[in-house]
Amino acid sequence: MQASAQLKELLHSINRKSYPAYKSLRGAYQFDRYILSIDHVQGDPFASPSHISVKLLHRDTGFPAEYYKDSLTRITLGDFLNRQFEQQVNRYTFRAKGSGKSGLISVSHCGQEVLARTACEITEKGITARFFIGFPANGRTINSPELEKILFDFLPVCVHKAFFYRNLDPEALRKAICLAEDQAFIRQELKKRSLAAFVSDGAILPRESGISSRPMKNSVPFVSPESLRVSMELPHRGTITGMGIPCGITLIVGGGYHGKSTLLNALELGIYDHISGDGREYVITDPYAQKLRSEDGRFIKDVDISLFINDLPNKKDTLCFSTEDASGSTSQAAGIVESMEAGSKVFLLDEDTSATNFMVRDSFMQRVICREKEPITPFLERARDLYEKAGISTILVAGSSGAFFHIADTVIQMDNYHPVDITAVTKKLCQEYPLSDIEAPAFRLPESHRIMTRAKVAPSRHSRPGQPERLKTKVHGKDGFSLGKTEVDLRYVEQLIDSEQTASLALLLKYACEHLIDGKRTLPEIITYLDTQLKRQGLSFFSEGSYIPCGYAMPRIQEIYSCFNRYRRP
Known part of the structure; x- marks a missing residue:
């Protein structure tokens, strides 16, 4: 540990030297009630910016102990402080001048959801904030007065305004903590009341636009049908009412542009806590719910899809099915089985993004193409058994096929963004339009003993005999990443909401390839190990060296499974 005055002396000594001299700054320095650490220095002013962290003790920051008493409050406090820090930093970024990224001060940007991030971590002892700074230079000559x-001028102001309790709005922070505890309470109530999801009265479901997750202004507030309305007594807010979607098979129907997909989208993101003012703060879904869709061209490896697909003309084994280029129906069948393996108990589907031949076969098609000639058992014939024999609920948006009314326990019609319970009406109509009486093949839970393998990597000139090849990762936003020369496509994993989650998935897969995949461990064994380590160590599990980098957010175990299942391997 060095004093901040020594850092200032170092800065003076390297001014106008070649850019690599900045590396001499690495280390920790004591400032006024915080420690500044220069963890990694960029190679030149045009490279990725330098990694910086700030550590503060709770005794100095003054936050009430109840605001970091458990995992829930720590994540909420970290999210709140990161947002405050970003506001402060944005006032100063690029105010120091120079070439390339000189003067950049960058913090993780938080969306409408609350995520655990390496950008701001709270422990029992204190707060660690991580961010990036572009070290200033003229060309490739150090400009240390700008740094x-x-x-010494910009950063202390940002730190003191963002991380000290006395300088913050205490009421806004209290509301954030209370909201998180109320949301956690609703999740517990879902289990107790056998509900798959809850949507509060007054919720604003529509979003500002297709590229914005902010609430739409002047949109229609949600009002629950009386028959589905439930009431809860929250610890902080008090009584709240809204629509409880019971476990079982729920159908969401209605005309085009009336809000069906908007409701489903709110439910699929209800796995996350939302910030105050989002409009969806009290839209809460089973935390392990999985959004499913067809994915033409998807990679599938050793998945038992016999629950849905059997007796293929080419005699290919569907008990252990693999393909490099799946069809829509095959990919959706595999997605369901993989989600069951990941422990999901609620499936969310939209007819628009599903394979038609996988979802339903109408009576006319059944008469033209007999059962013996059709290898697909449609989801329509499996949904009831999935609930009654495997405890898996389904929430399905349907817009074209009426067959699903026959298996639905609850039918919700969206009428100009207003939900109407039409279950009783549709049950009467179903008697007038009966389904063809065709018996589906026997229901059998799929089995998985998949051994995890890794893609073959050509040894590089830096490889050492007996040591695994070190893999490089490159994240492509939220949509996927490359690991070595292998691309992992996550575009259709729709509950991934942040590129920092994708970055975390890349590091988890990299770690598994380098340390865990040995041709003996199964996929569930590997992912269970990783999930256990994440729960024990948090995001510090990603640390490969002496410091934890900024830019990573926690994914769910469902997304870890989704990522590993899409990793193309032999």
């Missing part, structure tokens, strides 16, 4: 401005 001195950042570290």
Whole structure:
């Protein structure tokens, strides 16, 4: 540990030297009630910016102990402080001048959802904030007076305004903590009341636009049908009412543009806590719910899809099915089985993004193409058994096929964004339009003993005999990443909401390939191990060296499974 004055002396000594001299700054320095650590220095002013962290003790910051008493409050406090820090930093970024990324001060950007991030971690002892700074230079010559401005003028103001309780809005922070505890309470109530999801009265479901997750202004507030309305007494807010979607098979129907997909989208993101003012704060879904869709061209490896697909003309084994290029129906069948393996008990589907031949076969088609000639057992014939024999509920948006009314326990019609319970009406109509009486093949839970393998990697000139090849990752936003020369496509994993989650998945897969995949461990064994380590160590599990980098957010175990299942391997 060095004093901040020593850092200032170092800055003076390297001014106008070649850019690599900045590396001499690495280390920790004591500032006024916080420690500044320069963890990694960029190679030149045009490279990725330098990694910086700030550590503060709770005794100095003054936050009430109840705001970091458990995992829930720590994540909420970390999210709140990160947002405050970003607001402060945005006032100073690029105010120091120079070439390339000189003067950049960058913090993780938080969306409408609350995520555990490496950008701001709370422990029993204190707060660690991580961010990036572009070290200033003219060309490739150090301009240390500009960095001195950042570290000694700009940054202390940002830290003191963002991380000290007395400088924050205490009421806004209290509301954030209370909201998180109320949301956690509703999740527990879902289990007790056998509900798959809850949507509060007054919720604003529509979003600002297709590229914005902010609530739409002047949109229609949600009002629950009386028959589905439930009431809860929350610890902080008090009584709240809204629509409880019971476990079982729920159908969401209605005309085009009336809000069906909007409701489903709110439910699929109800696995996350939302910030105050989002409009969906009290839209809460089973935390392990999985959104499913067809994915033409998807990679599938050793999945038992016999529950849905059997007796293929080419005699291919569907008890252990693999393909490099799945069809829509095959990919959706595999997605369901993989979600069951991941422990999901609620499936969310939209007819628009599902394979038609996988979802339903109408009576006319059944007469033209007899059962013996059709290898697909449609989802329509499996949904009831999935609930009654495997405890898996389904929430399905339907817009074209009426066959699903026959198996639905609850039918919700969206009428100009207003939900109407039409279950009783549709049950009467179903008697007038009966389904063809065709018996589906026997229901058998799929089995998985998949041994995890890794893609073959050509040894590089830096490889050492007996040591595994070190793999490089490159994240492509939220949509996927590359691991070595292998691309992992996550575009259709729709509950991934942040590129920092994708970055975490890349590191988890990299770790598994380098340390866990040995041709003996099964996929569930590997993912269970990773999930256990994440729960024990948090995001610090990603640390490969002496520091934990900024830019990572926690994914669910469902997304870890989804990522590993899409990793193309032999």
